Amino acid sequence: MKQPAFTPFGPDxxxxxxxxxxxxxxxxxxxxxxxxxDHTEEVRAALxxxxxxxxxxxxxxxxxxxxxxxxxxxxxxxxxxxxxxxxVQVIARTLDMARSTDALSRLCEAGITLxxxxxxxxxxxxxxxxxxxxxxxxxVVDGEVAWCGPxxxxxxxxxxxxxxxVRGPVVQRFQRLFLESWHASSAATRLPQANYFPPLIAVGxxxxxxxxxxxxxxxxxxxxxxxxxxxxxxxxxxVVSMVERAPSRxxxxxxxxxxxxxxxxxxxxxxxxLGWRWQARCADLLSVGARVYRADDSCxxxxxxxxxxxxxxLAVDVPxxxxxxxxxxxxxxxxxxxxxxAVFHQATGHAVQLHEAIVPA
Numbered sequence: 001m002k003q004p005a006f007t008p009f010g011p012d013x014x015x016x017x018x019x020x021x022x023x024x025x026x027x028x029x030x031x032x033x034x035x036x037x038d039h040t041e042e043v044r045a046a047l048x049x050x051x052x053x054x055x056x057x058x059x060x061x062x063x064x065x066x067x068x069x070x071x072x073x074x075x076x077x078x079x080x081x082x083x084x085x086x087x088v089q090v091i092a093r094t095l096d097m098a099r100s101t102d103a104l105s106r107l108c109e110a111g112i113t114l115x116x117x118x119x120x121x122x123x124x125x126x127x128x129x130x131x132x133x134x135x136x137x138x139x140v141v142d143g144e145v146a147w148c149g150p151x152x153x154x155x156x157x158x159x160x161x162x163x164x165x166v167r168g169p170v171v172q173r174f175q176r177l178f179l180e181s182w183h184a185s186s187a188a189t190r191l192p193q194a195n196y197f198p199p200l201i202a203v204g205x206x207x208x209x210x211x212x213x214x215x216x217x218x219x220x221x222x223x224x225x226x227x228x229x230x231x232x233x234x235x236x237x238x239v240v241s242m243v244e245r246a247p248s249r250x251x252x253x254x255x256x257x258x259x260x261x262x263x264x265x266x267x268x269x270x271x272x273x274l275g276w277r278w279q280a281r282c283a284d285l286l287s288v289g290a291r292v293y294r295a296d297d298s299c300x301x302x303x304x305x306x307x308x309x310x311x312x313x314l315a316v317d318v319p320x321x322x323x324x325x326x327x328x329x330x331x332x333x334x335x336x337x338x339x340x341x342a343v344f345h346q347a348t349g350h351a352v353q354l355h356e357a358i359v360p361a
Contacts, residue, residue, distance in 0.1 A: 026173075031169055032170045032206045032208040033167045033206060034331050037162065051077045054086050057087040058087070058142075059138075060078070060139040062092035064138065078090075089182070089192065091178070092115070138174065138178060140175045143200075145165065145166070146166040146167075148166065168208070177210060177316075207331075207332040208329070208332070208333075209225065210328075227328065234258050234263045234308055237265075238263055238308075239267075240267050240304075241347075242267065242269055246281075265285065266293070294353075303326070309334060309337055310333070312333075312337045312340050313330050
């Protein structure tokens with residue numbers, strides 16, 4: 001007998017427990033642990049260890065299969081988990097299908113459930129989806145552990161980027177993000193039944209949230225938690241990378257105001273981003289005392305930021321949005337911010353610092 005489609009949208013327990021009088025918007029959830037991995041071998045060991053320990057289900061975006069040097073290992077691990085009875089669901093968008101055809105075929109043979117999200121018919125629909133396509137490198141294991149890659153749109157642009165393993169109550173929001181994407185896709189693939197929302201307990205001290213743009217059905221973060229608002233409140237230091245995307249007008253205005261007020265502003269751009277518009281932005285930033293670096297193809301930061309050594313944000317996906325307008329993981333934790341900032345400064349050590357004299361007029 002045919003089973004009805006399974007729609008496992010359980011409640012966000014942290015949101016349900018929130019006080020009704022609380023200000024509107026998604027709040028940061030406490031009790032989380034975020035671990036940063038920025039080297040291929042570290043990522044391989046941590047990611048494969050996370051996938052191997054799955055006992056109920058694995059939800060994964062196919063873009064994660066394109067992580068440099070990790071694709072074959074991930075495919076082998078997922079295939080083995082399927083044989084053990086773990087439910088594996090993969091979302092593959094048009095760009096992923098083109099780049100990972102062989103990998104997805106191997107996984108389908110192993111028994112995964114594949115959801116192919118294709119654009120509507122016609123070249124306009126294809127072009128629209130191509131420009132807005134996310135390259136989200138997301139995985140959720142047993143509803144208890146989330147994995148987030150750097151969301152690099154072009155594998156040729158950056159050789160590698162930092163990955164984050166997340167545990168704690170905020171994992172429910174990653175799970176909802178995946179499930180909403182699954183049901184919003186163009187395919188009608190039925191989602192297998194699984195325990196997608198197990199009870200979660202506090203495992204750390206980090207306050208974390210997932211900022212999803214309202215344009216794609218997300219709820220804005222509470223006032224004061226966005227990247228622009230944090231920069232507007234910065235007192236000492238701001239570091240921002242804008243390797244794949246240009247800054248929004250609000251973000252650019254906030255950076256200029258912060259630099260003019262004496263806040264130390266450091267910005268990293270990609271060498272291919274120095275068109276005439278970027279040249280004007282770099283000149284404006286330099287005029288207020290900001291330090292601007294031009295990175296090469298090995299820069300590991302598509303879009304990340306650290307403010308005052310405690311608040312940080314990492315790009316979860318890279319659609320056509322500008323910096324400050326996409327889906328971002330927000331972490332309020334000094335230990336994690338220090339780790340992210342250390343990797344950031346390591347990258348700037350191999351970049352070229354720009355000066356007014358070498359920025360074309």
